[in-house]
Amino acid sequence: MNVGTYEQLIDEKGRIILPGAFRQAFGKTLFISLGFDDCLCLWRNEDFESFVEKEIEKRSDLSRAQRQVNRWLHSSAHLLSIDSQNRFVIPQLLRKKSLLEREVVLVGAGARVEIWSKKAWEDYIAKADDSIEEIAESLSREFRV
Template sequence: MFVGKYYNSIDSKSRVIVPAKFRLELGGRCIVAKALDKCLTVYPFEQWEKFVNEKLELLPDSNPQARRLKRHFLSSAAECDVDKQGRMKIPQDLAEYAGIDKDLVTIGSNRTIEIWSKENWHEELDEDTGELMNASEIAEGMEQYGF
Protein backbone atom coordinates (compact mmCIF):
# COMPACT_ATOMS: atom_id res chain seq x y z
CA MET A 1 0.00 0.00 0.00
CA PHE A 2 1.37 3.40 -0.99
CA VAL A 3 0.74 6.20 1.51
CA GLY A 4 2.37 9.51 2.34
CA LYS A 5 3.56 12.65 0.59
CA TYR A 6 7.14 13.48 -0.44
CA TYR A 7 8.66 16.60 -1.95
CA ASN A 8 11.36 16.11 -4.56
CA SER A 9 12.57 17.40 -7.91
CA ILE A 10 13.29 16.16 -11.41
CA ASP A 11 16.90 16.33 -12.57
CA SER A 12 18.32 17.50 -15.90
CA LYS A 13 18.07 13.94 -17.26
CA SER A 14 14.33 13.74 -16.43
CA ARG A 15 14.90 11.39 -13.50
CA VAL A 16 13.00 11.47 -10.22
CA ILE A 17 13.94 9.73 -7.02
CA VAL A 18 11.30 7.24 -5.96
CA PRO A 19 10.77 7.67 -2.21
CA ALA A 20 12.52 4.87 -0.34
CA LYS A 21 9.26 3.72 1.28
CA PHE A 22 7.77 3.13 -2.19
CA ARG A 23 10.70 1.34 -3.85
CA LEU A 24 10.27 -2.14 -2.44
CA GLU A 25 6.58 -2.38 -3.25
CA LEU A 26 7.05 -0.76 -6.65
CA GLY A 27 9.78 -3.18 -7.64
CA GLY A 28 12.30 -2.50 -10.35
CA ARG A 29 9.80 -2.11 -13.18
CA CYS A 30 6.66 0.01 -13.41
CA ILE A 31 4.30 1.81 -15.77
CA VAL A 32 3.89 5.60 -15.78
CA ALA A 33 0.80 7.04 -17.46
CA LYS A 34 -1.34 10.16 -17.61
CA ALA A 35 -3.80 10.43 -14.76
CA LEU A 36 -7.23 12.02 -14.93
CA ASP A 37 -5.94 15.10 -13.12
CA LYS A 38 -2.87 17.02 -14.31
CA CYS A 39 -0.50 14.50 -12.76
CA LEU A 40 1.03 11.11 -13.53
CA THR A 41 0.11 7.73 -12.11
CA VAL A 42 2.84 5.19 -11.43
CA TYR A 43 1.59 1.61 -11.42
CA PRO A 44 3.51 -1.38 -10.12
CA PHE A 45 3.72 -3.63 -13.17
CA GLU A 46 1.29 -6.20 -11.73
CA GLN A 47 -1.23 -3.47 -10.87
CA TRP A 48 -1.05 -2.10 -14.43
CA GLU A 49 -1.71 -5.56 -15.87
CA LYS A 50 -4.70 -5.91 -13.55
CA PHE A 51 -6.04 -2.49 -14.61
CA VAL A 52 -5.67 -3.34 -18.31
CA ASN A 53 -7.06 -6.88 -18.05
CA GLU A 54 -9.90 -6.21 -15.62
CA LYS A 55 -10.96 -2.73 -16.73
CA LEU A 56 -9.74 -1.62 -20.15
CA GLU A 57 -10.11 -5.00 -21.86
CA LEU A 58 -13.76 -5.12 -20.83
CA LEU A 59 -14.60 -1.88 -22.63
CA PRO A 60 -16.52 -2.50 -25.88
CA ASP A 61 -14.55 -1.75 -29.05
CA SER A 62 -17.85 -0.88 -30.72
CA ASN A 63 -18.25 2.21 -28.50
CA PRO A 64 -16.28 5.31 -29.65
CA GLN A 65 -15.98 6.72 -26.11
CA ALA A 66 -14.68 3.38 -24.81
CA ARG A 67 -12.07 3.30 -27.61
CA ARG A 68 -10.94 6.85 -26.72
CA LEU A 69 -10.69 5.90 -23.06
CA LYS A 70 -8.47 2.91 -23.93
CA ARG A 71 -6.33 5.12 -26.13
CA HIS A 72 -5.97 7.73 -23.38
CA PHE A 73 -4.44 5.26 -20.97
CA LEU A 74 -2.58 2.93 -23.30
CA SER A 75 -1.01 5.54 -25.59
CA SER A 76 0.28 7.57 -22.67
CA ALA A 77 1.74 4.61 -20.79
CA ALA A 78 5.49 4.11 -20.62
CA GLU A 79 7.42 1.27 -19.06
CA CYS A 80 10.05 2.58 -16.67
CA ASP A 81 12.79 0.99 -14.61
CA VAL A 82 13.91 2.07 -11.16
CA ASP A 83 17.72 2.11 -11.12
CA LYS A 84 20.01 1.09 -8.25
CA GLN A 85 19.96 4.67 -6.89
CA GLY A 86 16.14 4.59 -6.73
CA ARG A 87 15.66 6.89 -9.74
CA MET A 88 13.12 6.59 -12.51
CA LYS A 89 13.24 8.44 -15.83
CA ILE A 90 10.02 10.25 -16.74
CA PRO A 91 9.37 10.49 -20.50
CA GLN A 92 9.39 14.09 -21.73
CA ASP A 93 5.80 14.05 -23.04
CA LEU A 94 4.50 12.83 -19.68
CA ALA A 95 6.50 15.41 -17.73
CA GLU A 96 5.07 18.12 -20.02
CA TYR A 97 1.50 16.83 -19.56
CA ALA A 98 1.86 17.04 -15.78
CA GLY A 99 3.72 20.36 -15.86
CA ILE A 100 6.75 18.82 -14.16
CA ASP A 101 9.84 20.89 -14.85
CA LYS A 102 11.57 21.12 -11.46
CA ASP A 103 9.87 20.66 -8.09
CA LEU A 104 7.38 17.86 -7.65
CA VAL A 105 5.27 16.08 -5.08
CA THR A 106 5.03 12.29 -4.95
CA ILE A 107 2.02 10.93 -3.10
CA GLY A 108 0.88 7.46 -2.20
CA SER A 109 -2.53 6.61 -3.57
CA ASN A 110 -3.12 3.13 -2.14
CA ARG A 111 -2.29 0.81 -5.08
CA THR A 112 -0.54 3.45 -7.17
CA ILE A 113 1.70 6.48 -6.83
CA GLU A 114 0.90 9.94 -8.15
CA ILE A 115 3.54 12.41 -9.28
CA TRP A 116 2.47 16.05 -9.36
CA SER A 117 4.28 19.22 -10.27
CA LYS A 118 4.54 21.19 -7.04
CA GLU A 119 2.56 24.01 -8.67
CA ASN A 120 -0.32 21.74 -9.78
CA TRP A 121 -0.40 20.07 -6.37
CA HIS A 122 -0.70 23.42 -4.59
CA GLU A 123 -3.54 24.43 -6.94
CA GLU A 124 -5.45 21.39 -5.61
CA LEU A 125 -5.14 22.64 -2.04
CA ASP A 126 -7.55 24.99 -0.30
CA GLU A 127 -6.04 28.49 -0.12
CA ASP A 128 -7.05 29.01 3.52
CA THR A 129 -6.26 25.63 5.05
CA GLY A 130 -3.61 24.19 2.75
CA GLU A 131 -5.56 20.91 2.76
CA LEU A 132 -7.26 19.00 -0.05
CA MET A 133 -10.65 19.11 1.67
CA ASN A 134 -12.11 20.83 4.71
CA ALA A 135 -13.78 18.88 7.51
CA SER A 136 -17.28 19.40 6.09
CA GLU A 137 -16.25 18.12 2.65
CA ILE A 138 -14.58 15.09 4.22
CA ALA A 139 -17.69 14.32 6.28
CA GLU A 140 -19.95 14.75 3.23
CA GLY A 141 -17.74 12.47 1.14
CA MET A 142 -17.65 9.84 3.86
CA GLU A 143 -21.43 9.86 4.08
CA GLN A 144 -21.82 9.74 0.29
CA TYR A 145 -19.51 6.74 -0.03
CA GLY A 146 -20.81 4.85 2.99
CA PHE A 147 -17.97 5.24 5.51
Protein backbone atom coordinates (compact mmCIF):
# COMPACT_ATOMS: atom_id res chain seq x y z
CA MET A 1 0.00 0.00 0.00
CA ASN A 2 1.35 3.40 -0.99
CA VAL A 3 1.07 6.14 1.62
CA GLY A 4 2.67 9.51 2.28
CA THR A 5 3.26 12.77 0.43
CA TYR A 6 6.62 13.67 -1.13
CA GLU A 7 7.73 16.79 -2.96
CA GLN A 8 10.02 16.22 -5.94
CA LEU A 9 11.46 18.10 -8.91
CA ILE A 10 11.19 17.17 -12.57
CA ASP A 11 14.52 17.73 -14.31
CA GLU A 12 15.03 19.26 -17.77
CA LYS A 13 14.77 15.79 -19.39
CA GLY A 14 11.41 15.08 -17.75
CA ARG A 15 12.89 12.69 -15.17
CA ILE A 16 11.75 12.38 -11.60
CA ILE A 17 13.16 10.39 -8.68
CA LEU A 18 10.86 7.78 -7.17
CA PRO A 19 10.83 8.43 -3.40
CA GLY A 20 12.41 5.73 -1.24
CA ALA A 21 9.09 4.88 0.40
CA PHE A 22 7.75 3.63 -2.95
CA ARG A 23 10.83 1.94 -4.42
CA GLN A 24 10.45 -1.55 -3.01
CA ALA A 25 6.82 -1.82 -4.12
CA PHE A 26 7.55 -0.81 -7.72
CA GLY A 27 10.74 -2.68 -8.50
CA LYS A 28 12.30 -1.68 -11.84
CA THR A 29 9.21 -0.94 -13.95
CA LEU A 30 5.89 0.82 -13.50
CA PHE A 31 2.85 1.89 -15.45
CA ILE A 32 1.99 5.56 -15.69
CA SER A 33 -1.37 6.86 -16.90
CA LEU A 34 -3.59 9.89 -16.77
CA GLY A 35 -5.62 10.09 -13.60
CA PHE A 36 -8.69 12.02 -12.60
CA ASP A 37 -8.45 15.52 -11.09
CA ASP A 38 -5.54 16.53 -13.38
CA CYS A 39 -2.99 14.17 -11.85
CA LEU A 40 -1.01 11.22 -13.18
CA CYS A 41 -1.12 7.73 -11.69
CA LEU A 42 1.78 5.36 -11.11
CA TRP A 43 0.89 1.69 -10.83
CA ARG A 44 2.76 -1.51 -10.11
CA ASN A 45 2.37 -3.72 -13.18
CA GLU A 46 0.05 -6.18 -11.45
CA ASP A 47 -2.09 -3.42 -9.88
CA PHE A 48 -2.61 -1.69 -13.23
CA GLU A 49 -3.53 -4.98 -14.89
CA SER A 50 -5.92 -5.84 -12.04
CA PHE A 51 -7.55 -2.40 -12.16
CA VAL A 52 -8.02 -2.60 -15.93
CA GLU A 53 -9.43 -6.12 -15.69
CA LYS A 54 -11.84 -5.38 -12.82
CA GLU A 55 -12.93 -1.84 -13.62
CA ILE A 56 -12.51 -1.42 -17.36
CA GLU A 57 -12.48 -4.60 -19.43
CA LYS A 58 -15.23 -6.53 -17.65
CA ARG A 59 -17.77 -3.84 -18.52
CA SER A 60 -19.65 -3.91 -21.81
CA ASP A 61 -18.10 -2.27 -24.86
CA LEU A 62 -21.68 -1.60 -25.97
CA SER A 63 -21.66 1.47 -23.75
CA ARG A 64 -20.24 4.60 -25.38
CA ALA A 65 -19.05 5.88 -21.99
CA GLN A 66 -17.26 2.58 -21.37
CA ARG A 67 -15.48 2.75 -24.71
CA GLN A 68 -14.41 6.34 -24.03
CA VAL A 69 -12.96 5.53 -20.61
CA ASN A 70 -11.25 2.44 -22.03
CA ARG A 71 -9.61 4.46 -24.82
CA TRP A 72 -8.72 7.35 -22.52
CA LEU A 73 -6.97 5.09 -20.00
CA HIS A 74 -5.21 2.77 -22.44
CA SER A 75 -4.05 5.50 -24.80
CA SER A 76 -2.42 7.40 -21.95
CA ALA A 77 -0.73 4.41 -20.30
CA HIS A 78 3.01 3.78 -20.66
CA LEU A 79 5.22 1.05 -19.22
CA LEU A 80 8.33 2.80 -17.89
CA SER A 81 11.71 1.61 -16.64
CA ILE A 82 13.25 2.91 -13.44
CA ASP A 83 16.97 3.60 -13.87
CA SER A 84 19.84 2.84 -11.47
CA GLN A 85 19.37 6.25 -9.83
CA ASN A 86 15.68 5.49 -9.17
CA ARG A 87 14.48 7.90 -11.86
CA PHE A 88 11.93 7.51 -14.61
CA VAL A 89 10.90 9.79 -17.46
CA ILE A 90 7.38 11.19 -17.47
CA PRO A 91 6.30 11.34 -21.13
CA GLN A 92 5.95 14.93 -22.33
CA LEU A 93 2.33 14.51 -23.43
CA LEU A 94 1.37 13.33 -19.94
CA ARG A 95 3.28 16.21 -18.33
CA LYS A 96 1.40 18.62 -20.57
CA LYS A 97 -2.06 17.10 -20.03
CA SER A 98 -1.63 17.05 -16.25
CA LEU A 99 -0.14 20.57 -16.16
CA LEU A 100 3.06 19.40 -14.47
CA GLU A 101 5.86 21.90 -14.12
CA ARG A 102 9.16 21.55 -12.29
CA GLU A 103 7.74 21.20 -8.76
CA VAL A 104 5.50 18.18 -8.19
CA VAL A 105 4.04 16.20 -5.33
CA LEU A 106 3.85 12.40 -5.24
CA VAL A 107 0.92 11.20 -3.15
CA GLY A 108 0.42 7.66 -1.91
CA ALA A 109 -3.12 6.59 -2.81
CA GLY A 110 -3.37 2.93 -1.84
CA ALA A 111 -2.70 0.74 -4.88
CA ARG A 112 -1.32 3.68 -6.86
CA VAL A 113 0.78 6.81 -6.46
CA GLU A 114 -0.53 10.08 -7.86
CA ILE A 115 1.68 12.82 -9.30
CA TRP A 116 0.27 16.34 -8.95
CA SER A 117 1.63 19.74 -9.84
CA LYS A 118 2.58 21.34 -6.53
CA LYS A 119 0.08 24.17 -6.99
CA ALA A 120 -2.78 21.86 -7.99
CA TRP A 121 -2.10 19.65 -4.94
CA GLU A 122 -2.02 22.63 -2.59
CA ASP A 123 -5.32 23.90 -4.03
CA TYR A 124 -6.90 20.44 -3.85
CA ILE A 125 -5.84 19.76 -0.28
CA ALA A 126 -7.03 23.19 0.91
CA LYS A 127 -10.50 22.47 -0.47
CA ALA A 128 -10.48 18.88 0.83
CA ASP A 129 -9.53 20.04 4.32
CA ASP A 130 -12.64 22.23 4.36
CA SER A 131 -15.03 19.46 3.31
CA ILE A 132 -13.53 16.09 4.30
CA GLU A 133 -15.77 15.53 7.34
CA GLU A 134 -18.90 16.18 5.28
CA ILE A 135 -17.65 13.87 2.52
CA ALA A 136 -16.81 11.10 5.02
CA GLU A 137 -20.27 11.39 6.58
CA SER A 138 -21.91 11.18 3.15
CA LEU A 139 -19.88 8.09 2.27
CA SER A 140 -20.73 6.42 5.58
CA ARG A 141 -24.45 6.82 4.80
CA GLU A 142 -23.94 5.16 1.40
CA PHE A 143 -22.45 2.04 2.99
CA ARG A 144 -24.99 1.56 5.77
CA VAL A 145 -27.20 -1.49 5.37
